[in-house]
Every structure is written in C-alpha cells, then in structure tokens.
Amino acid sequence: xxxxxxxxxxxxxxxxxxxxxxxxxxxxxxxxxxxxxxxxxxxxxxxxxxxxxxxxxxxxxxxxxxxxxxxxxxxxxxxxxxxxxxxxxxxxxxxxxxxxxxxxxxxxxxxxxxxxxxxxxxxxxxxxxxxxxxxxxxxxxxxxxxxxxxxxxxxxxxxxxxxxxxxxxxxxxxxxxxxxxxxxxxxxxxxxxxxxxxxxxxxxxxxxxxxxxxxxxxxxxxxxxxxxxxxxxxxxxxxxxxxxxxxxxxxxxxxxxxxxxxxxxxxxxxxxxxxxxxxxxxxxxxxxxxxxxxxxxxxxxxxxxxxxxxxxxxxxxxxxxxxxxxxxxxxxxxxxxxxxxxxxxxxxxxxxxxxxxxxxxxxxxxxxxxxxxxxxxxxxxxxxxxxxxxxxxxxxxxxxxxxxxxxxxxxxxxxxxxxxxxxxxx
Ligand code: UD1
Numbered sequence: 115x116x117x118x119x120x121x122x123x124x125x126x127x128x129x130x131x132x133x134x135x136x137x138x139x140x141x142x143x144x145x146x147x148x149x150x151x152x153x154x155x156x157x158x159x160x161x162x163x164x165x166x167x168x169x170x171x172x173x174x175x176x177x178x179x180x181x182x183x184x185x186x187x188x189x190x191x192x193x194x195x196x197x198x199x200x201x202x203x204x205x206x207x208x209x210x211x212x213x214x215x216x217x218x219x220x221x222x223x224x225x226x227x228x229x230x231x232x233x234x235x236x237x238x239x240x241x242x243x244x245x246x247x248x249x250x251x252x253x254x255x256x257x258x259x260x261x262x263x264x265x266x267x268x269x270x271x272x273x274x275x276x277x278x279x280x281x282x283x284x285x286x287x288x289x290x291x292x293x294x295x296x297x298x299x300x301x302x303x304x305x306x307x308x309x310x311x312x313x314x315x316x317x318x319x320x321x322x323x324x325x326x327x328x329x330x331x332x333x334x335x336x337x338x339x340x341x342x343x344x345x346x347x348x349x350x351x352x353x354x355x356x357x358x359x360x361x362x363x364x365x366x367x368x369x370x371x372x373x374x375x376x377x378x379x380x381x382x383x384x385x386x387x388x389x390x391x392x393x394x395x396x397x398x399x400x401x402x403x404x405x406x407x408x409x410x411x412x413x414x415x416x417x418x419x420x421x422x423x424x425x426x427x428x429x430x431x432x433x434x435x436x437x438x439x440x441x442x443x444x445x446x447x448x449x450x451x452x453x454x455x456x457x458x459x460x461x462x463x464x465x466x467x468x469x470x471x472x473x474x475x476x477x478x479x480x481x482x483x484x485x486x487x488x489x490x491x492x493x494x495x496x497x498x499x500x501x502x503x504x505x506x507x508x509x510x511x512x513x514x515x516x517x518x519x520x521x522x523x524x525x526x527x528x529x530x531x532x533x534x535x536x537x538x539x540x
Contacts, residue, residue: 127513127527129504130536131486134409135372137533141360141379142168142524143193143353146217146429147317150291151353152176153220154318155197156185157228157295158325160347162197167353168524169193171517175215182208183221199347207234215521216288219247222270223292226259227299232270236263245452249282249289256280257293257300277302277341285310285335285422291318298327300341307336312423313383317354324348357383358429358495359523360405364388365433366502366530367407368396369440374533375406386426390418390434394441415443415480420451432458432499438478439467439503447476457492458499464489465507483508491515494522501526505535512540 143166153176155162167173167189177195180187186198205225212218212235225232237247251261251268257280259272277300280293290310295318297304309315311331319329319337325348328340360379367374368391381388381400388398388405395414399406415438420428428451438445439462449455456476459469464487468479486509491497497518504511516539519526527537 125514125516126540127501127516128538128540129486129501129511129513131505131507131509131511133370133505133534133536135367135370135374135505135530135533135535138375138377139363139529139533140377141355141363142166144314144317144356145170145172145522146287146312146358147314148173148353149176149217150220150295150314150318151321151351152180152187152195152197153224154295154322155187155199156180156183156203156221156224157299158197158345158347159199159201162199162325162347163350164195164197165193165350165352166355167193167195168356170524171521172215172217175211175218179207179211179218179221182211183225197347201228203228205229205231205233207232209235212237216245219250219288220292222250222268223254223296226254226270226272227275227296230272230274234268234270236266236268247288249284249286250292253280253282253289253293253306254296257296257304275300275341277304277339279305279307281307282309284308287312287315290315290337294318294322294329294337294339297339297341298322298329298345299343300339302341304339304341305336306339309335309337310422311335313354313357313380321348321351324351354383355379357387358427360384361387361427361430362433362498362502362523364391364396364398364405364407365437366505368409368413369437369502369506371409372533373406373408375404377404379403379405381405385424387430390416390426394437413437413441413480415441415445415478417446419448422451428452428455429495431455432495433502435469435476435478436462436499436503439469439481439484440506441480443480445478445480447478449474449476458496461489461496461500462503465503465511485509486511488512488514491518494518498523498526501530501537505530505537
C-alpha cells in the first residue's frame, strides 16, 4: 500500500488489463458532502470535529479556504478534521482557491449570513460545462441581499437576511446548499421549493441541525427553515459514505468479471445505480451497509438518462458508459444535467469502443472487448471511467491526467491495487 500513498502526485497510471478484481474495499466519506459541510463550519462558533473525511485534493483546497477566511481547520487523524471558529470570519474569498475549485463558492452563503457582506470571485466555467451561479444569486437576492457583479467578483450585501419563499428554477445541488446555509441565520421562515434532495444535501441539513439550525425537509422536494441567531460547534459528526465512489467500484467489479465486496456504504443512496446495473445483467448482493458485486454474467445494453436525485446521477454517467461499451446490443444515454459531459467518449473510442454522440444523446454499441491504449482524463468522473475501462481491456494502457482523479477519489490506485489490479502510478 505504501507505494500508492503518494500516487496523487504522479501524472499518469500504467494499467495492465485483464485481472478480475477480488476482495473487499472500504468506501470513503463523500466528497460532495464534506465540501459544503466544511463551508458551513464557517457559521458554527467554537470547535467542530468531523469524521470520515476523505483525503482528497478538493478537501485540501476547502481546508485552505477556511484557513484563509480566518477559521483554523486541519486533519488531526487519518479521517478526522477539527475546526476552530472564533467568529472572526473574513469577507473576501481568495481568487486562486475559488478558481481552483467551483465548490469553493459554497462559502458565499455562510460568509453572507455571518458577516452581512461577502466578496467571492466568480467560479467561471469548467471542463463539463458553463456552470453559472445564477440560481444561487437569485436565492440570495430573495433573502434580501444586494448582488453586484464587478471585475469578476460577486459582491453580496445585506444588513439582515430575511426569510422568504424561494422556488428554484432547477433543483441545483450547490444553490440548494448555499441557500440552506444562508437561510439558517436569516430572520423568520424560508421555504426552498423545487430543491435538490441529493443525499449530500440531506447530510448538510443534518449537520446544520446538529449545530442548532431548524431545517425541516418536506416531501417531495422542499426545505422549511426557521432562522436562528447563531450556530454552535459540533462534537462529533460523521460524513456519509461516497455513493459515487461506491458506484464506480461496482462498475469496476462487474466490468472486470471480478467478485468484490464494498463496505461502509449507504445502499439506500444508490437505488437508481443498483437498479440500472441489475437491468444490465450485473449480479449484486445488497445489504444496508455492504454490497457484493459478482461479475462474469453476460452484460446487456440498457438505456438511461441522468437526472436529479433520486434519478440516475450524472456523476456515474461516464463509468456506466464504460460498462455498456462491452454489453451486448445498443444502449442509449441522455446526459440531461451538464451540456458538455462526454469528453471521455473520444478516449473510450481509442480503446475500441463504438460510441456516437449527438448533442446530449449518445448511442453505445457494445463490442466484444476493449483494447489497451494511451488515453487522457478530462475531468474527475471521465478519469474514473477510463481507469476502469483500462482494467478490463486487453493489454496495457497509460491513463494521463491523474490530477483529475486525485480531486475526488481517495487513493483510487491503491484501493484498486489491493483488489488485485495491475496499476502503477508513474
Ligand atoms: C454538484 C456536485 C457535482 C454533480 C452536480 C449534479 C458538488 C461539489 N458537486 O455540482 O459533482 O455533478 O451537483 O449532481 O456537490 N446551474 C445553473 N445555475 C446555477 C447552478 C447550476 O444553470 O446557479 C446548472 C449547472 O450549470 C448544471 C446544472 O444546473 O448544468 C446542475 O448543477 P448543480 O446541481 O448546481 O451542480 P453543482 O452543485 O455545481
């Protein structure tokens, strides 16, 4: 294992395909939970201790952000982070950190709520689409903030945030999270309608409530928030397991014809992924906190569309496409969340996949096998898809752009190697 600990610093992975993955793998804490939770800690006075925090580049960026904003935050043991907040939060988010990671924009709501004034660089586009923040900003305005965009910075100002009804035009995960945080300290009641209800949003709600917020989830997709005057540090909080990491290992097990058991998962968060894998012929034994995947069964084409939770997650689209590349028949995929999330297609084609793209729609025609090739990751999930394809392909592959993978998978090469994968960071 030791040799893999620093694998993030390497720039490519050499993968020799053809070995079925076998054994047990522990799933880490959810990246998409811990990032907003860390941002929310700006609002909690005193000491907060988090557990099940994954060692990821994105987490490091958020810890640097908290420290830059005047809150002390650091890893204190393998998966634990302690945060000390003396309520001296600064209002200006550093440009380099926001541009390094879009999720840094999560600090907007907390700073606005604590200080009444925030200045945050616009996060801008990214490799999977334009990703504006208009829904976040409209929500802040509804809460009474004045929003100015000047010289690439968003200025937010409000003497007092006041609760209101906020119907979202789209259930944006980030906007829902930013507004949950800001509304927690607003005066009176806020109702966020057409909200995102991803498990990570629920995790943030539970975290805020443990710190003294009063947020209630209302079926099917609203949050009712009674504003409070302050939030307090939390002794112990356990971040939920990463459902996307879990889904990625399930596909890897099925694709390599392996037999692996995932531990430390929340199976109920993986409903749409498990259903689609079963429909594609994958054998799964599902318990509440563990899932065993047994490959070797014939894979069949399936059609799917990415959707907000509880639909099939866009963050699993690329990995599922890898599986369907070698399934019998034609699969139709529609990417409905992001406009430019097919950059793995060209790379999978280099490995012999037969895929055609038409706007948001893709047709994957299964081929008997993929062949090793030199390919490049364009983003985090595309990267994971290429690595698991390489594990199933014949011969050797070199997968470049490892820095994408280190953003969101906790020691992915190391965990795969433990399962018997022939994978070496270079
Ligand atoms: C979060 C996840 C990301 C996941 C995505 C969708 C984190 C850190 N990241 O990203 O892994 O892929 O949810 O499940 O949690 N949009 C707007 N205006 C806005 C906000 C969003 O037009 O103000 C659009 C985006 O461009 C995108 C879609 O809405 O096309 C979904 O975005 P959103 O749900 O906000 O995703 P993120 O929170 O950025």
